[in-house]
Amino acid sequence: MSVAISSRYSGLTPYVPGEQPRDVSRLIKLNTNESPFPPPEAVQKAAYTASQSLNLYNDTEARALSERFASHVGVSPGEVLATNGSDEILYFAYLAFGDDASPMAYPDISYGFYPVYADICRVPGRAIPLREDFTLDYRDYMGIDANVVIANPNAPTGIALPVEDIERIVRSNPNRLVLIDEAYVDFGGVSCVPLIKKYDNLLVTRTFSKSYSLAGARLGFGIACEELMGKLRAVKNSINPYNVNAMTQAAGLAALESKEYYQEMVAEVSAIRDETASRLRALGYRVLPSSTNFLFFGQGPVNGAALMGELRERGVLVRYFGGERTKDFVRMSMGTRKQMDEVVSHIREICEGRRG
Numbered sequence: 001m002s003v004a005i006s007s008r009y010s011g012l013t014p015y016v017p018g019e020q021p022r023d024v025s026r027l028i029k030l031n032t033n034e035s036p037f038p039p040p041e042a043v044q045k046a047a048y049t050a051s052q053s054l055n056l057y058n059d060t061e062a063r064a065l066s067e068r069f070a071s072h073v074g075v076s077p078g079e080v081l082a083t084n085g086s087d088e089i090l091y092f093a094y095l096a097f098g099d100d101a102s103p104m105a106y107p108d109i110s111y112g113f114y115p116v117y118a119d120i121c122r123v124p125g126r127a128i129p130l131r132e133d134f135t136l137d138y139r140d141y142m143g144i145d146a147n148v149v150i151a152n153p154n155a156p157t158g159i160a161l162p163v164e165d166i167e168r169i170v171r172s173n174p175n176r177l178v179l180i181d182e183a184y185v186d187f188g189g190v191s192c193v194p195l196i197k198k199y200d201n202l203l204v205t206r207t208f209s210k211s212y213s214l215a216g217a218r219l220g221f222g223i224a225c226e227e228l229m230g231k232l233r234a235v236k237n238s239i240n241p242y243n244v245n246a247m248t249q250a251a252g253l254a255a256l257e258s259k260e261y262y263q264e265m266v267a268e269v270s271a272i273r274d275e276t277a278s279r280l281r282a283l284g285y286r287v288l289p290s291s292t293n294f295l296f297f298g299q300g301p302v303n304g305a306a307l308m309g310e311l312r313e314r315g316v317l318v319r320y321f322g323g324e325r326t327k328d329f330v331r332m333s334m335g336t337r338k339q340m341d342e343v344v345s346h347i348r349e350i351c352e353g354r355r356g
């Protein structure tokens with residue numbers, strides 16, 4: 001006999017993260033949109049200092065960090081909630097606001113966790129197709145009978161949606177949650193955080209995993225009006241009041257105080273992205289316009305699964321999504337300049353091999 005999984009969860013299809021190999025020293029890892037740069041020393045030291053008090057429980061409300069983050073995004077501390085990665089705030093939002101009468105609607109090509117959370121929270125999910133060119137038509141979400149979840153800029157496409165379009169969606173759904181996932185906004189998107197002052201149905205999420213080089217620390221935030229936040233806080237305190245550990249709180253606070261380091265890093269990554277996009281286009285690839293730290297490209301000499309496989313053999317990891325509309329593309333995070341020089345050379349050789 002074995003213990004059967006609850007019938008509620010017997011049909012789960014879990015999220016499949018990008019491969020995290022044990023030994024990355026000989027690989028160029030461009031498959032999960034991490035930063036190729038470590039956090040600054042001040043952040044490392046802050047985490048270490050906090051580690052000396054790990055005998056004590058951490059601050060359940062992450063007050064110092066939350067106050068600093070609130071001022072960073074121009075809202076008040078009651079309008080933010082710190083979470084264990086931004087995945088956790090997504091999960092809380094599904095739990096708090098989803099049910100049979102309030103399904104979750106999201107683009108058909110977007111972050112893989114959106115349908116997975118619908119599943120585990122037993123909330124109906126609805127995938128709304130992006131246009132042929134992978135852009136989002138805001139009219140598909142106007143006055144919709146569902147909560148809305150949109151990543152802006154979107155992943156894996158990298159394409160950003162104008163804030164005016166978001167405002168139209170938010171305004172036309174006053175009794176529905178509109179969640180805007182701004183995981184990549186620092187790399188070139190425009191934030192809709194200011195709109196939370198005007199609309200009580202808007203929840204914006206942020207992560208420290210990409211533009212703050214803290215993927216392994218697990219830190220994210222929700223930003224919304226106090227009333228909405230109160231509901232999310234109640235869910236959080238019913239699951240895990242201590243959700244952001246002491247080292248991560250200290251690291252996050254130090255990160256917010258290392259503004260210059262991150263401005264330079266984000267500028268560097270964005271420049272590398274634009275150069276890499278031109279080089280891929282020169283090789284004959286279609287590269288979607290990216291406002292993120294990754295490129296989504298394909299429909300060139302060698303594509304999709306074949307390109308991913310050949311790069312893998314050369315020690316380069318990229319992400320492949322085998323969907324009907326995404327099978328001729330791969331998603332590639334930006335590495336350092338030196339890494340990208342190497343990767344573009346590999347891709348050139350792979351393309352020439354195919355032609356020759």
Ligand SMILES: *Cc1c(COP(=O)(O)O)cnc(C)c1O
Pocket residue numbers: 033084085086087088111151154155181183206207208209215218219220
């Ligand atoms: C990476 C990513 C996240 C989640 O990041 P966390 O590491 O959980 O903070 C959320 N949304 C999108 C679109 C992402 O790409």
